[in-house]
Amino acid sequence: MNDRQRKGLVIRSTGSWYEILDEQTNEVLKGRLRGKFKIQGLKVTNPIAVGDYVTYEPEKNVEEGTVVITQILKRENYILRKSTRKKWHGHIIAANIDQAMVVATLVMPRTSLGFIDRFLVSAESFRIPAIILFNKEDLLTEEGKALQQELMDLYEPLGYKCLSISALNSDNLNELEQTLKGKKTLIAGHSGVGKSTLINRLIPDVHQQTNDISTYANKGKHTTTYAEMFLADEEGTFLIDTPGIKELGIMNVEENELGHYFPEIREAMTECKFYNCSHTHEPDCHVLDKVRSGEIAESRYFSYLSILEDEDNRR
Numbered sequence: 001m002n003d004r005q006r007k008g009l010v011i012r013s014t015g016s017w018y019e020i021l022d023e024q025t026n027e028v029l030k031g032r033l034r035g036k037f038k039i040q041g042l043k044v045t046n047p048i049a050v051g052d053y054v055t056y057e058p059e060k061n062v063e064e065g066t067v068v069i070t071q072i073l074k075r076e077n078y079i080l081r082k083s084t085r086k087k088w089h090g091h092i093i094a095a096n097i098d099q100a101m102v103v104a105t106l107v108m109p110r111t112s113l114g115f116i117d118r119f120l121v122s123a124e125s126f127r128i129p130a131i132i133l134f135n136k137e138d139l140l141t142e143e144g145k146a147l148q149q150e151l152m153d154l155y156e157p158l159g160y161k162c163l164s165i166s167a168l169n170s171d172n173l174n175e176l177e178q179t180l181k182g183k184k185t186l187i188a189g190h191s192g193v194g195k196s197t198l199i200n201r202l203i204p205d206v207h208q209q210t211n212d213i214s215t216y217a218n219k220g221k222h223t224t225t226y227a228e229m230f231l232a233d234e235e236g237t238f239l240i241d242t243p244g245i246k247e248l249g250i251m252n253v254e255e256n257e258l259g260h261y262f263p264e265i266r267e268a269m270t271e272c273k274f275y276n277c278s279h280t281h282e283p284d285c286h287v288l289d290k291v292r293s294g295e296i297a298e299s300r301y302f303s304y305l306s307i308l309e310d311e312d313n314r315r
Contacts (some may be wrong), residue, residue: 004057005070011229012230014052019065020056021231031056031067048072050227050240051091057235072199077126079186082249090251094186094227094240100132103189103198107139107150117262117303118248119188120160124247124261125253129159131179135194138166154297158263163207167198177202184229184238191244199241203232252308257288262304280305 008029012019020029033048048054053073078095102119104111108109116132123130134148152162152218165172180202187195199206210221229240259265259279265287269277273284282288290296 002011005055006057007053007055007073008171009229010050010052012047012226013046013048013228015046018069020054020069021183021269028065029056030065030136032059032070036250044080044090044092045086046092049095050229051078051095051186053096062115076130079122079126079128079188080251081122081245082247082251089272090153093188093242093245094229095229096184097186099129099131100188103134103135103193103195105134105136105190105193106144107136107188109192111193112257113299114303114306115190115248116155116274117300118250118307119299120249120309121253121258121261122248124263128159129212130164131185132165133176133198135167135198137171138162138169139153147170151246154300161310165198167194173201179241180232181237182235184240186240188241188242188245190246193244194239195244199230201237203230204238206230250310253307255308258304259310262266262300264290264300265304267310268296273278280308 006022007022008019008020008022011021017030019031020031021027022029031054048159052075054069055073056067056069059068075095077097079093079097080090081093083089083091098118100123101110102115102116104116114234120132129156130270132152134152137145138147140148148164152164156162163172163176187197187198198300218288224273226238227242228236230243231237232239239287246299253261255278256276259269265279268287268290269279271286272279272282274282277285277287279285287301291298291301
């Protein structure tokens, strides 16, 4: 860096402008990207994501206080999804995170197991610890509570921490707060699962906009329109709120890699007869044996097949 350049953390992305937290002064500055970064051939729609570390310098002949981003520093990791706007391109949800949390609900709206599994695969592909947070427990019937417990019993043995809360009523938030403390956590999920309500409970002075669930098919309305990172305390606890994700397209996972991102398949595949087994039809496939015996959940195996057959992922 030259004398004019400083380093900061991108805490908000609205498309063409970014908010940058200076690492020395903690001042928040408004910045934009030099044009040359936009033609580097990156197969992503957003060259800079919340969580990126960048260098920047004051902008010349422009309103006081704005800066120009001069360099995007190397990322430790990121969570990527398929772009909804540009075919064969990805969209970086967040970068340089310590853990990723998917907020799931069994009612109003209902989160599919396929969505949860795709999120977990995205995290596994960068070895990012993942958490499943079941919200709206206050709306569950006894049958719903039993189903939720079944899902927690499915995912926890695979290494995924599962928590159950009611963000609306501030129920069971203590364990969650301890899980988040001192870490940068991405919070993702469908619209309407309560991400913004949760942020408001955990950081009362944030005031993220919330909205009611649409009566049409119990789908959530989009209230967060851009990714934004919030500092929750002085111990370095950062929460990243993201727009609701309708579908999570997996990108850049090769067919022979995918099984490694399902812990139960990763464990079983070492005993398959063929080293390049796809776990779909081959004889003496230990993964298929475990699916038949119920040791690997059918829902997880169907998620594996769904991603395997995803044309965009193969690209």
